[in-house]
Amino acid sequence: MSSEKSIRKERKLSILQEELKSYKSFLKGARKAKFEQIQNESIELSVGDIVVMYGSIMTYGIVVDISETKSKIVFLTTNLLLSSQKALKLRINHLVNTVVVSPIDLSIPNEKIRLCAEKIGRIPENLLKKVLENHDVLKRIENGEVAQDLFGDMQPQTFGKTIQEYYNLERSRILESLDLDNQKNVVKIRFTDYFRKEEFVKQYASLLAAENVSTISGDGYILELDAENSALKIYFDDRYVGNLGEIELDGKVIYSGEIPNILEVSDIPPISLGLAKELVKFMKK
Structure with a gap:
């Protein structure tokens, strides 16, 4: 019986993985749109409106x-196969029938x-509450918060590598499609103004890994790692933008002052996204 379960798990x-491979292949030609x-x-727009962007x-x-x-928009995905099984499904009256809640949210000008955006529907207040609760659960899973497993032990929650990717x-696609980099408040700094690449690479040699453009959310910000262009971008939540604060990277203050919409660190080594999240620290003054 356990062998059959293992086979089914591997097949799934x-x-x-094949679905993700197909999706990534499509994105190669569509990412810049x-x-x-x-x-x-x-x-x-009103709270509760369902919108679509083309x-x-x-x-x-x-x-x-x-x-x-x-x-602020909580995004809904159309790929049911690659979405978390914990994601809430919603029926909409549009070109697709079913979408699911995702851990992705953005505050858009x-x-x-x-x-x-085109308004295509509206959900009642009680359903909106369920959407927000489900979105919060998905965000906590994405951030690796712990929860009790079947045996009562506290274990980090995870979507699994494929779904998280x-x-x-x-x-990343949504950020690029919105072209949010064109916001006025973008601060750019160079990694080499604060660190020696050789020493950094030597210190974290076992943890460095090249990745494609990828993102992950933190408490009040989104990290986007663009290994191809050697850049790390930090998108700050509205609650931080305009306030005074400091941003540290690997224990060094790389920015101090009014928090921008985006802080971009260029010329960065091929750092892994997980390591980047560990090394970035934000402190509000």
Whole structure:
């Protein structure tokens, strides 16, 4: 019986890996496509609205919060196979019937989202609450928080390598499609202004690994690692932007002052995303 379970598990993993391979192949030609502007005039959005943005892939989301300048969107994925089994499924009346909640959320400038998004529906308050609760669970799993297993032991939660890579790729695709790098408040620094590459590589030799463009969320920020362009980008949450703070990398203060939307560290060695998250530290003053 255990042998049959093992075979089924390996078969399922193989299917997931093939699906991810197919998705990555598609992204090679589609990654640079931006979301299209489909509105001549800005539309009004409300909390609970379901929206779609058109680009290389139709991208769905739910408006969960609105401020004077930005709208927070929890994104919904259309790939049911590569999504977590814990993700809440939703029925929508559009070109696809079923989408699932993801751990991906972004605060998008209103002038951008209101021109490139189309409202296709709305969910009631009780369902919105379930979406937010499920999104929070997925975020905690993605961040590796611990939970009790079947035996009562506390173990780190995980999506597994394949599903986590899919979420990383999706987050990166959405960021690029929104072209958020064009925001005014971007601070760029060089890794070599603070570290000697040779010493850094020697110190972390066993933990360094080249990766494709990938992202992971932290407490109030998103890390995006672009190994191809030797860059590490930190996208800060609205609650931090404009406040005074310090950002450390490997124990050294690399930025101090008003927190920008994006901090970009260029000329960085081929650091792994996991190591990058361990080495980055944000302190609000």
